[in-house]
Amino acid sequence: MRRLPRSFKRALWVYHVATGSCNGCDIEIVAALTPRYDAERFGIMLTGTPRHADVLLVTGPVTRPMRERLIRIYDQTPDPKAVVVVGGCGSTGGVFYDSYNVRGPVDAVVPVAVYVPGCPCRPEAILDGVVKAAVELEKLERSEVSA
Amino acid sequence: MNNESQKITTPRQGKTYTIPIGPVHPALKEPIEFSFELDGERIVGVDIRPGYAHRGIEFMGMKRNLIQVLYLSERICGICSISHPLALTQAVENAAGIEVPPRAQYIRTIIGELERIQSHLLWAGVAAHELGFDTLLHLTWKVREKVMDLLEDLTGNRVDYAIPIFGGVRRDIPAAKGDLAHAVLRYYRDLLQGLMDAFLEDKSVEMRTRHVGALSRGDALRLCAVGPTARAAGVEKDVRQDMPYFAYADLEVRAITPRDFEQEPVGDVFDTIIVRLLEVAQSIEIVERALCEMPEGELVSIPKVAALLSFLKKAEGEGIGRHEAPRGEVFHYVRLEAGIEEPIVWKVKAPTYSNLMAWVPKFMGAEVADIPIIAASIDPCMCCMDRVHVADRSGRASIRMKEELIRLSREKTRRILG
Numbered sequence: 001m002r003r004l005p006r007s008f009k010r011a012l013w014v015y016h017v018a019t020g021s022c023n024g025c026d027i028e029i030v031a032a033l034t035p036r037y038d039a040e041r042f043g044i045m046l047t048g049t050p051r052h053a054d055v056l057l058v059t060g061p062v063t064r065p066m067r068e069r070l071i072r073i074y075d076q077t078p079d080p081k082a083v084v085v086v087g088g089c090g091s092t093g094g095v096f097y098d099s100y101n102v103r104g105p106v107d108a109v110v111p112v113a114v115y116v117p118g119c120p121c122r123p124e125a126i127l128d129g130v131v132k133a134a135v136e137l138e139k140l141e142r143s144e145v146s147a
Numbered sequence: 148m149n150n151e152s153q154k155i156t157t158p159r160q161g162k163t164y165t166i167p168i169g170p171v172h173p174a175l176k177e178p179i180e181f182s183f184e185l186d187g188e189r190i191v192g193v194d195i196r197p198g199y200a201h202r203g204i205e206f207m208g209m210k211r212n213l214i215q216v217l218y219l220s221e222r223i224c225g226i227c228s229i230s231h232p233l234a235l236t237q238a239v240e241n242a243a244g245i246e247v248p249p250r251a252q253y254i255r256t257i258i259g260e261l262e263r264i265q266s267h268l269l270w271a272g273v274a275a276h277e278l279g280f281d282t283l284l285h286l287t288w289k290v291r292e293k294v295m296d297l298l299e300d301l302t303g304n305r306v307d308y309a310i311p312i313f314g315g316v317r318r319d320i321p322a323a324k325g326d327l328a329h330a331v332l333r334y335y336r337d338l339l340q341g342l343m344d345a346f347l348e349d350k351s352v353e354m355r356t357r358h359v360g361a362l363s364r365g366d367a368l369r370l371c372a373v374g375p376t377a378r379a380a381g382v383e384k385d386v387r388q389d390m391p392y393f394a395y396a397d398l399e400v401r402a403i404t405p406r407d408f409e410q411e412p413v414g415d416v417f418d419t420i421i422v423r424l425l426e427v428a429q430s431i432e433i434v435e436r437a438l439c440e441m442p443e444g445e446l447v448s449i450p451k452v453a454a455l456l457s458f459l460k461k462a463e464g465e466g467i468g469r470h471e472a473p474r475g476e477v478f479h480y481v482r483l484e485a486g487i488e489e490p491i492v493w494k495v496k497a498p499t500y501s502n503l504m505a506w507v508p509k510f511m512g513a514e515v516a517d518i519p520i521i522a523a524s525i526d527p528c529m530c531c532m533d534r535v536h537v538a539d540r541s542g543r544a545s546i547r548m549k550e551e552l553i554r555l556s557r558e559k560t561r562r563i564l565g
Binding site for chain 2: 066
């Protein structure tokens, strides 16, 4: 049997922040957690609070009132942490690029580790994004140890 | 959000206190802010502050050409991602006088109903989760994947199907795909009774939802509730029945109320579960009939996109489009002017906008533990609904009252009419 890579040494807990998304990606995130895609077999679990989370899944283009909340949620998440942007509008602004009420994309507000493109992205892509975030987290941990 | 009359009717025993819920809260899938006034565990007052998901879609739409607006309308909401384009295409076809071929009408009906199946199953799962019954969440979402697969097979995408275009649809449903659809519908037909038993015969579901978040028929009418929220309260209201469009006139759709389950409507959460599950059965029947009765013929009246765009540029007039989305009536209004590619006015009224006020009587007198399920009972969709957000130049938001809104809208009407 092949051994799991080091990135899987712990279960990743994920917190989902909707910053004015259209619900498309949000529903696909829930779909990724339910039996067809079953993210929990990798130990990926949705938590109720950012204080327990390793990964922030951010959807939506960051509307004006949600900008401050997103920053607060990011600050409440303990280090090391990785932000995964789910969806095209969070990655680049997407179809909402010229809105008067959008302060995004997400990387204009908080540092982002992984971008998952798609409008909306498929559950497989979201799982792939979270697994990539696990690798990023491992890198962060290693740099913390060496520092 | 004036609920003074409600506050007076609920007796207060001691001092009340206020708890905020949201905008970011594990019980809420989307950002919205509640402020509950509590007397012990009882809710005696509620204020709702929406606006966190407002993206200014109507404003953006008025700067883009109509085909771009169609794709933007799809992204108003990712759960009812066909309802908004269906209402918008109807509005534009109404304004520009475009005919839709009969086969396209049937395909629109089929995709619209498959979306209702998907959305109601999704809601049932979320409702089970809010009750703390996660086994049922996983069960319903597991069976929901079948209709998602079918939608992907028919349209090429799980969400945001991009099927309607002004004057028709963009993809056909060939016979082989029709057989596939029949197989999936048979799967749901066999499974539905089990799902209904799991929800409606389960003691714990009944105890958590019976007489919780009740909405009287009078309140539903007074507050203009729509969709399953109104139907659960016994209001026989359904756009597909009242003003048939697409192929619905041929398919004889009837509004479903808890009376179809041999129960007198109370309008509580249990009734909304009954209505939504029965509507899944109804949608299965509609799609099966539509697949069999679908006529042969053209898919779209103006096939070339460039020709369509130049036709729409020349079009002048105003039009409305209504569609019975899974959450209730969605209404689009457009006004076109000759020589201008963009719509001059685009107005969207999403079902949650009508159902929002139904929250107030539903929450009154309930307990704190019931907040998540009552909030979920209207199947809220903030991203559809969040529209008005007034801020001054420093970024401070302000609240506009009814009189001021009426004055502003009258001024705007005068401005548009010149």
